[in-house]
Amino acid sequence: MDLVSTDSTLFTMVILPLLIFLARVVDVSIGTVRLIFIARGMKLLAPILGFVEVLVWIVAIGQIMQNLTAPIYYIAYAGGFAAGTFVGMQIEQRLALGIVSLRIITRRDATELIDVLREKNYGVTNVLGEGSTGPVNVIYTLVKRIRLGELIELIKHYNPNAFYIVEDIRFAQEGVFPPSKSKVKLWHGLHLPRMPLRK
Secondary structure (H helix, E strand, O other), X not given: OHHHHHHHXXXXXXXXXXXXXXXXXXXXXXXXXHHHHHHOOOOOHHHHXXXXXXXXXXXXXXHHHHOOOOHHHHHHHHHHHHHXXXXXXXXXXXXXXXXXXXXXXXXXXXXXXXXXXXXXXXXXXXXXXXXXXXEEEEEEEEEEHHHHHHHHHHHHHHOOOOEEEEEEEOOOOOOXXXXXXXXXXXXXXXXXXXXXXXX
């Protein structure tokens, strides 16, 4: 009888709150990613994630409703929500979905930076502007978010004091983007026969 009582206490005071916490982490992190997918216009994945999110939420809230007198369940529920938000943001950063616009403003000569960006197949638009302290170069480019870190490293190397702004882009058409590393490796691995030039 004591063993049954101990097992019951262990389940209600430790295991069940932990399950509620984990369920909230799962459903809130899925919800965070779902909202990002909606913002990116992913019409198929967002509803699927919404279905899973609500299903997990119903399970978690069902256990809360059955144990309204135990404060530990409320703590587990709220803690799972906070942790789920953090986990969802980390997942989104890892996925690095979508396209971003980068606006680079520099007082220094940006010729070298522009040449390097074009060599690496970044689409670049350069505009001469007037800042508060004199003439500036304003450079616009679009990049897949997964390559953003690489682009920022180039800016820091060639124009370390440049001011830059990163903005999310929901849709872009006819852009110029550098090829992915996997495609580059595949291309360099191919040995294509030389074709005669047409006269």
